[in-house]
Amino acid sequence: MTTIKNVAVVGAAGALxxxxxxxxxxxxxxxxxxxxxSSTKATFPASVKVSQVDFESLESLTSALKGQDAVVSTVGTAGLQGQTLVIDAAVAAGVKRFLPSEFGSDLSNPKTAAFPVYGFKLAVIQHLEAAAKAHPEFTYTLVRNGAFLDWGLEQSFLLDWKSGKPAIWDGGDRLFSATSLASVGQAVVGTLTHFEETKNRPVYVQDLVTSQNKLLALARKVAPQLKLEPVPSSTTELKAASDARVAKGEFTPEVLIPYIFVSIFGDGYGGKMEKTDNEILGVPGNKTDADIEAILKSLLPQ
Ligand SMILES: NC(=O)c1ccc[n+]([C@@H]2O[C@H](COP(=O)([O-])OP(=O)(O)OC[C@H]3O[C@@H](n4cnc5c(N)ncnc54)[C@H](OP(=O)(O)O)[C@@H]3O)[C@@H](O)[C@H]2O)c1
Known part of the structure; x- marks a missing residue:
């Protein structure tokens, strides 16, 4: 049985x-x-060893990863592409398990995988698959958690309470999976402690399933004085608008981020998980409206 003891984290200062x-x-x-x-301003707990590396140097990365059993990458958008070199270094250093910065939509869904916003993530998955095939002792796991629940509410991503005019997609009743950042953390621990069960595959985790109309009702309950004027919106139109701009060669965040909304709120993109690995990963998956209410209470003006 393989036991993971030494774990290197890349992107450890980020939101996730x-x-x-x-x-x-x-x-x-x-x-x-x-x-x-070396440019980082981040600080970390004293129990954690910090190693400054050159993310453009295979040698620097390989030397930093010597002796590590697993790499967990939580890099943000700017670091996604560079993960292929981290993977090469992990293989060279004898790392046994790599978790790339995946942590979102179901890229096993072909409609979702076709969105240009996921291009770098797909390239990383392909790189991992090839590396695992060529080096059987090197393995990977893709953690897929749907939308971030607490982060998504804080950032007005799941319901735009900050503007007071939240876009409500396709009527607002469609269900989607959501997971708190803490539960994603538990899913990572659960992956590393269940080596065989999570080997070379995606694992799916969710705290709950909810809808925008549910979030809207809970926001109104928690902050009745907050003016919320929902804007009925269509994911089909949203996608069409981004497709037209991509066809003209535009790849800005303004053009690409709408695809993430479509993958969460649209029909047939896998926003609601069909099955989960909660049990293996040690995530109860039993959060309720009361948990959403508690998050909203901590965010919305009272
Ligand atoms: N499911 C959802 O709802 C949802 C929402 C948001 C994000 N996500 C996903 O979660 C993951 C993490 O996103 P995040 O928003 O937490 O990221 P973030 O806050 O932007 O991440 C910042 C971290 O990435 C590192 N980093 C940035 N550029 C780098 C580079 N070129 N090379 C190496 N490291 C680099 C930084 O390193 P230093 O420490 O060196 O500064 C920092 O630690 C991504 O895969 C993202 O797509 C999912």
């Missing part, structure tokens, strides 16, 4: 990286090393 690092450290099961760029 911070709670993932916390879950790894709090589990008490791992020796954790954080790989950062």
């Amino acid at each position: 990286g911070t709670p993932v690092l916390k879950a790894l450290v709090d589990s008490g099961k791992f020796n954790v090393t954080v790989l950062t760029r």
Whole structure:
């Protein structure tokens, strides 16, 4: 049986990286090393070893990954493409398990995988598959958690309460999967402690299934004085508008981010999981409206 003891985290200072690092450290099961760029301003808990690396140098990355059993990458958009070199270094260093910065939509769904916004993630998956085929001792897991629940509410991503005019997609009743950052952290721990069950495949985790209309009702309950004027919106039109701009060669965040909305709220994009690996990963998946209410209470003006 393979046991993961030494874990390197890339992107540990990010929105997701911070709670993932916390879950790894709090589990008490791992020796954790954080790989950062020399430019980073981030600070980390004293129990964590910090290693500054050159993310453009295979040698620098390989030397930093020597002795590591697993790499967990939670890099943001700017770091996605560079993960292929981190994977090459992980293979060279004898790392046994790689978790790339996946953590979202179901890229096994062909309609979702076709969106240009996921191009770098798909290239990384293909790189991992090839590396695992060529080096059977090297393995990977893709953690897919649907929409971030707490982050998505805080950022007005799932319901735009900040503008007061939330777009409500396709009537607002369509269900989608959502997971808190802490539960994603638990899913990472659960992956590393269930080596065989999570080998070379996607794992699916969710805290709950909800809808925009549910979020809207809960926001109104929590902050009745907050003016919320929903704007009925169509994911078909949203996608068509981005498709037209992509066809003209536009690949800005303004053009690409709408595809993420379509993958969460649209019909047939896998926004609601058909099955989960919650049990293997140790995520109860039993959050309720009361948990959403608690998050909204901490965010919305009272
Ligand atoms: N499911 C959802 O709803 C949802 C929402 C948001 C994000 N996500 C996904 O979650 C993952 C993490 O996103 P995030 O928003 O947490 O990211 P983020 O906050 O932007 O991540 C910042 C981290 O990435 C590292 N980084 C940035 N550029 C890098 C580079 N070129 N090379 C190496 N490291 C680099 C930074 O490193 P330093 O420490 O060196 O500064 C920092 O630690 C992504 O896969 C994203 O798509 C999912």
